Amino acid sequence: MASIHPISSLIREANQIFLQMGFTFAEGPLLEDEWHNFDALNVPKDHPVRDMQDTFYIKDEPGHVLRTHTSNVQIRYMEEQIKKGIQPPYRAVSMGKVFRNESTDMGHEAEFSQIEALVVGTDITLANLKGTLGLLFEKIFQGSVEIRFRPSFFAFTEPSVEMDMRLSGDHVPEKLRDKWMEMGGAGMVHPNVLKNSGVDPKKYQGFAFGFGLDRLAMLKWSIDDIRLMHSADLRFTNQF
Amino acid sequence: MKISRDWLQTFFDTPLPPAQKLKEQLESHVFEVESIEKVGGDEVLDVKVTPNRGHDALSHRGIAKELSAILELPLSNDPFVVRPLLAPVTTEVSIKLDSNLCKRYIAGYIKGVTVGPSPAWLKTRLEAVGQRSINNVVDATNFVMFNMGQPLHAFDAGKLEIQDSRFKIQVRNAREGETMVALDKKEYKLTSSMLIITAGDAPVGIAGVKGGMPAAIDETTKGIVIESANFDGVSVRKTAQALKLRTDASARFEQVLSPELAAHGMQAVAALIIELAGGELAGFVDVYPEPQKPMFANVTVEKVNAVLGTALTGADIADAFTRLGFAYKEEASVFEVQAPFERLDIALPEDLAEEVARVVGYDKIPSTPLPKFDKQPEINKNFAAAEKAREELVAKGYSEVYTSVFADKGERMVLNKVDSVRPYLRESLLPGLQEALKKNIPNKDLLGLKEVKLFEVGTVWKGGKELVTLGMIGEKEKASEKILEPMDADAYEILPLSTATRFEQFSKYPYIVRDIAIWVPNGTEPVEVLKTIKQEAGELAHKITLFDRFEKEGKTSLAYRIIFQSFDRTLTEVEVNESMAKIGRILVDKGFVIR
Numbered sequence: 001m002a003s004i005h006p007i008s009s010l011i012r013e014a015n016q017i018f019l020q021m022g023f024t025f026a027e028g029p030l031l032e033d034e035w036h037n038f039d040a041l042n043v044p045k046d047h048p049v050r051d052m053q054d055t056f057y058i059k060d061e062p063g064h065v066l067r068t069h070t071s072n073v074q075i076r077y078m079e080e081q082i083k084k085g086i087q088p089p090y091r092a093v094s095m096g097k098v099f100r101n102e103s104t105d106m107g108h109e110a111e112f113s114q115i116e117a118l119v120v121g122t123d124i125t126l127a128n129l130k131g132t133l134g135l136l137f138e139k140i141f142q143g144s145v146e147i148r149f150r151p152s153f154f155a156f157t158e159p160s161v162e163m164d165m166r167l168s169g170d171h172v173p174e175k176l177r178d179k180w181m182e183m184g185g186a187g188m189v190h191p192n193v194l195k196n197s198g199v200d201p202k203k204y205q206g207f208a209f210g211f212g213l214d215r216l217a218m219l220k221w222s223i224d225d226i227r228l229m230h231s232a233d234l235r236f237t238n239q240f
Numbered sequence: 241m242k243i244s245r246d247w248l249q250t251f252f253d254t255p256l257p258p259a260q261k262l263k264e265q266l267e268s269h270v271f272e273v274e275s276i277e278k279v280g281g282d283e284v285l286d287v288k289v290t291p292n293r294g295h296d297a298l299s300h301r302g303i304a305k306e307l308s309a310i311l312e313l314p315l316s317n318d319p320f321v322v323r324p325l326l327a328p329v330t331t332e333v334s335i336k337l338d339s340n341l342c343k344r345y346i347a348g349y350i351k352g353v354t355v356g357p358s359p360a361w362l363k364t365r366l367e368a369v370g371q372r373s374i375n376n377v378v379d380a381t382n383f384v385m386f387n388m389g390q391p392l393h394a395f396d397a398g399k400l401e402i403q404d405s406r407f408k409i410q411v412r413n414a415r416e417g418e419t420m421v422a423l424d425k426k427e428y429k430l431t432s433s434m435l436i437i438t439a440g441d442a443p444v445g446i447a448g449v450k451g452g453m454p455a456a457i458d459e460t461t462k463g464i465v466i467e468s469a470n471f472d473g474v475s476v477r478k479t480a481q482a483l484k485l486r487t488d489a490s491a492r493f494e495q496v497l498s499p500e501l502a503a504h505g506m507q508a509v510a511a512l513i514i515e516l517a518g519g520e521l522a523g524f525v526d527v528y529p530e531p532q533k534p535m536f537a538n539v540t541v542e543k544v545n546a547v548l549g550t551a552l553t554g555a556d557i558a559d560a561f562t563r564l565g566f567a568y569k570e571e572a573s574v575f576e577v578q579a580p581f582e583r584l585d586i587a588l589p590e591d592l593a594e595e596v597a598r599v600v601g602y603d604k605i606p607s608t609p610l611p612k613f614d615k616q617p618e619i620n621k622n623f624a625a626a627e628k629a630r631e632e633l634v635a636k637g638y639s640e641v642y643t644s645v646f647a648d649k650g651e652r653m654v655l656n657k658v659d660s661v662r663p664y665l666r667e668s669l670l671p672g673l674q675e676a677l678k679k680n681i682p683n684k685d686l687l688g689l690k691e692v693k694l695f696e697v698g699t700v701w702k703g704g705k706e707l708v709t710l711g712m713i714g715e716k717e718k719a720s721e722k723i724l725e726p727m728d729a730d731a732y733e734i735l736p737l738s739t740a741t742r743f744e745q746f747s748k749y750p751y752i753v754r755d756i757a758i759w760v761p762n763g764t765e766p767v768e769v770l771k772t773i774k775q776e777a778g779e780l781a782h783k784i785t786l787f788d789r790f791e792k793e794g795k796t797s798l799a800y801r802i803i804f805q806s807f808d809r810t811l812t813e814v815e816v817n818e819s820m821a822k823i824g825r826i827l828v829d830k831g832f833v834i835r
Contacts, residue, residue, distance in 0.1 A: 002633075002634050002636075002637045002638055002639045002693070003634060003639055003640070003738065004630050004634055004640045004738070005640040005641065005642055006738055006740070007642065008630060008640055009737050009738035012627065012735060012737060013737050015623070015732070016732075016734070019617055019732065021610060021613070022613035022615060022616075022617050023617055024617040024618045024620070025617075025620040025623050026620070027620065027622065027623075029706050030645070030699050030706065031652070031665070031701065031706050045474075046473075046474040046477055046478060047291070047473070047474070047477075047494075048291045048294065048477070048494055048495060049291045049292075054658070056654040056655070056656075056657065057654065057655045057656070058652055058653070058654060058655065059652070059653040059654065059655050060653075061652070066654065089613060089615065091610075091613060091615075091617070097645070097699070099645075101654075101656065101657060101658050102658055103658050103659055104659070110646070110657075110658070110659070111644060111645060111646075119610065121611070123546070123611060124610075124611075125546065125547060125548060125549030125608065126547060126548045126549050126597070126605050127548065127549025127550065127605050127606045127607060127608040128549060128608050128609070128610050128611075130549075130605055130606070130607040130608070131607045131608045131609045131610065132609075132610055134607050135609070147607065148602070148603070149602035149603075149605060150267060150268060150272075150602065151268075151269060151270055151271075151594075151597075151598045151602065152290065153290030153291060153292045153293070155291075155292075158588065158590040158591060158593075158594055159547070159548075159590070159593060159594030159597050159598070160594070161602060173741075173742065188547055188590065188593075190590070191588060191590060205546070205547065221740055221741075221742050221743040222742045222743055223743045224745070229642060230642050230643060230644055232641035232642065232643050232672070232673075232675075232676035232679065232680070232694070233679065233680065233683075234639050234641075234680045234683065234687050234689075234692070234694075235683060235686065235687065235746040236743070236746070237639050237640065237641060238639055238687060239740055239743055239744060240738040240740045240743075
């Protein structure tokens with residue numbers, strides 16, 4: 001049967017879930033300037049932090065990259081709000097393609113999709129991050145969810161954490177049940193990121209998280225090869 | 241970095257838990273551990289030190305310090321506790337810093353060493369972390385680096401030029417085209433942006449990267465000049481990148497080290513060399529124009545809880561700082577913290593909140609729903625338009641595909657693409673869709689489609705702009721593409737989600753289609769016939785469908801389509817024909833007539 005792509009279905013579902021919590025679906029360009037992809041996110045030039053991601057640079061366009069994450073949208077969204085004179089609270093979610101210059105295999109693709117969420121206010125905490133993630137995964141996997149944080153580092157969050165999820169319940173596929181699974185990175189928005197976007201870090205704080213939608217789809221539907229996502233093969237797409 | 245458990249143990253009187261337990265504790269509180277490897281009786285952990293902790297944690301002492309905080313075990317042997325004393329001062333070495341990219345340079349001069357093999361304990365330590373033993377002097381410098389994080393280098397004093405009866409060491413930018421043969425015996429062509437160490441103007445080392453052959457230590461070495469210095473992270477990184485010479489030293493300097501560390505490194509290495517290679521300490525020279533200032537950061541109990549969403553008390557926070565070895569004053573719920581000199585990452589209240597969180601444990605963070613939110617979310621007009629297009633097209637039998645943004649041609653090109661194929665950014669969705677169409681047509685029967693119809697909502701780069709377009713293609717229509725115009729909407733339509741529960745693996749092997757039509761008595765259940773066919777065809781029959789049925793002259797005609805396909809091989813016509821013959825026989829046996 002003709003159908004939409006599974007990632008499109010996940011984006012649709014996530015948007016419905018986030019909309020109920022007041023999140024705006026925000027966007028940013030895929031071909032991004034280094035300010036929005038790196039500098040504003042507190043990733044300094046000529047520092048090993050920039051090596052954390054393998055970046056596609058554009059020929060004859062110095063200072064431009066294919067975005068390595070959807071985090072550029074954090075900056076763009078806040079900049080836009082400030083320009084319109086709208087102060088926090090903010091709730092934004094962004095979903096779309098990102099790029100890493102790496103060789104591909106069953107688990108890696110040079111282009112894949114990410115989801116990113118940003119919440120800024122006077123009273124937003126790391127505990128709210130845990131709560132929000134729990135709610136999101138509970139809805140997507142129809143089971144009960146535990147969220148675990150592990151310490152990590154991202155230039156744009158402080159504290160930074162890795163988020164793991166453990167599902168339980170009858171609706172959860174057996175392969176996933178009662179196992180910790182790494183989902184992605186998160187943390188409290190670094191004060192420099194707020195400042196770089198024009199938001200006063202003395203007044204406001206917030207959280208952000210991001211993870212791969214391809215991985216989420218792979219978990220949800222037991223897909224074993226990420227390359228199927230861009231295969232344009234209807235033996236794949238039409239199953240969804 | 242590789243961390244030996246036995247080596248870590250030298251920092252503690254209390255026996256450490258097994259490596260597996262160390263891994264779990266490190267992962268819950270600070271760093272991931274990629275692997276544990278047995279080396280002799282030792283266990284070696286590969287610890288992934290994050291870039292914010294490259295200042296202090298790329299050493300056994302750094303990891304020991306973390307474990308001390310996590311396991312609440314005191315460090316019984318912390319080299320940073322005692323203030324280093326670089327005495328006596330020697331006048332036989334002079335140092336000139338010609339660049340502010342060197343924040344500190346300490347030289348130590350030892351006369352009369354005997355270069356020889358290292359003792360077994362030292363070889364064991366270095367080999368555990370994957371290093372080759374070279375000789376006692378070089379091994380001592382490496383040991384101290386892996387022990388406390390300060391890169392060190394020893395020059396053969398006998399090979400350094402003497403002017404005015406002293407060694408004149410200078411840190412300066414290389415001259416354009418200047419060359420030096422490094423310890424790897426390769427000649428490096430230097431540029432004016434690179435910092436080098438010279439003795440009497442001759443290059444003897446690339447600052448923070450690698451020492452030079454001109455002053456290499458060998459068995460004949462009698463006097464040595466040891467370098468313990470601090471070089472600028474960005475400069476070292478650029479030099480190492482340009483020369484394609486990344487070393488254990490450059491990997492540490494590029495993370496930015498505290499210049500205070502240099503004195504500890506010098507003191508430790510001088511003592512160790514004298515212990516291993518004998519000799520007599522002539523003295524030290526320390527040039528340190530701007531000593532590092534004490535680093536203070538403040539945080540309130542309220543702020544920690546506001547960031548973490550916890551209800552920690554002042555006592556909880558004080559305990560975390562004590563375990564980390566942070567000096568603090570607490571007054572009216574305000575903590576004024578002085579971070580240890582090596583912790584260059586501590587500056588903001590949020591940094592302190594993170595320290596508290598990871599020591600206390602992230603499992604202590606509660607899970608709290610978001611507060612009430614009064615603003616109305618905005619409707620994304622582009623997404624609304626894309627969703628509308630998806631819905632309309634799926635209803636018309638089109639399937640959505642994602643194809644790659646990388647293409648054979650386009651206005652823009654990416655650099656250094658790892659797989660080097662299709663380096664351009666597409667200017668149209670159509671080539672990708674055409675390729676996809678071609679790929680899917682042979683699978684039409686398998687897919688049960690009369691016609692393959694595809695669409696994509698995707699980004700293209702055309703006319704100097706990034707655009708989102710909608711592309712459509714079908715076997716019986718001309719491919720078309722148009723810009724996806726934003727759609728005004730007050731709300732999103734609630735559209736259906738995928739109902740799939742799991743993805744079914746499909747065979748990568750070709751399939752073969754056969755049809756069979758039979759006359760059956762009226763009232764025969766088509767499902768029963770299908771079961772019979774299925775049973776006879778076995779697992780090679782991937783899919784069987786009834787595609788035609790009509791009644792004529794008191795009989796019913798049933799037509800089935802059988803798709804043969806294997807998961808592990810390409811089927812032959814012969815075996816499919818055999819299978820069809822078997823199916824035919826069983827149907828005849830049942831009294832049906834094959835048309």
